[in-house]
Amino acid sequence: MADSARARRLAKRIAQIVASGLEHEVKDPRLAMVTITDARLTADLRDATVYYTVFGDDTDESATAAALHSATGVLRSRVGQQTGVRFTPTLTFVADSIPGDARRLDEVLAQAKEADAEVARLASAASPAGDVDPYRSSEAEIVDDAGAAAATREDEQDSGGRQD
Numbered sequence: 001m002a003d004s005a006r007a008r009r010l011a012k013r014i015a016q017i018v019a020s021g022l023e024h025e026v027k028d029p030r031l032a033m034v035t036i037t038d039a040r041l042t043a044d045l046r047d048a049t050v051y052y053t054v055f056g057d058d059t060d061e062s063a064t065a066a067a068l069h070s071a072t073g074v075l076r077s078r079v080g081q082q083t084g085v086r087f088t089p090t091l092t093f094v095a096d097s098i099p100g101d102a103r104r105l106d107e108v109l110a111q112a113k114e115a116d117a118e119v120a121r122l123a124s125a126a127s128p129a130g131d132v133d134p135y136r137s138s139e140a141e142i143v144d145d146a147g148a149a150a151a152t153r154e155d156e157q158d159s160g161g162r163q164d
Contacts, residue, residue: 006045007042007043007045008041010045010085011039011041011048012039014039014041014048014050014079014083014089015038015050017075017079017082017083018039018075018079019035021074021079022036022071026074026075028067028070028071030060030063030064030066031064033054033055033064034053034054034068035053035055036050036051036052037051037096037098038050038096041089042089045087046087046089046090047089048089048090048091049092049093049094050091050094051094051095051096052068052094052095053095053096065095072091075091076088076089079091
């Protein structure tokens with residue numbers, strides 16, 4: 001088994017080699033809008049999964065997948081020549097789902113922002129169901145409560161603290 005740090009370094013190098021090969025060596029017009037986003041390598045360094053994104057619609061994505069499948073042999077040869085490992089890993093190309101997930105997340109955040117704005121708009125025109133502030137005491141109540149407490153203390157002192 002290989003060191004996981006070595007596998008990460010080799011995966012990064014494979015992603016660079018594949019991207020360079022797509023740009024300079026493979027002359028397929030279907031691969032014009034491809035971006036290599038990541039590569040992952042198994043612990044035994046035998047299989048590499050290369051993640052890519054395509055700028056375009058679903059037809060462009062399917063055409064790109066077919067073009068990458070046909071260019072796998074050329075790219076694997078290039079990886080073998082430039083990495084110098086004993087066994088050249090097999091290459092598997094997988095469409096990266098992160099851009100689609102990010103787009104869906106942006107849509108959900110936009111919907112939440114619209115809902116928050118609607119709630120704020122409704123709240124600005126709303127009025128409380130009961131008193132405006134049911135917990136606020138008027139100053140007269142505070143003074144009355146303080147006077148009643150003082151009178152109770154005076155009564156207790158007059159009676160000597162006894163309760164009859």
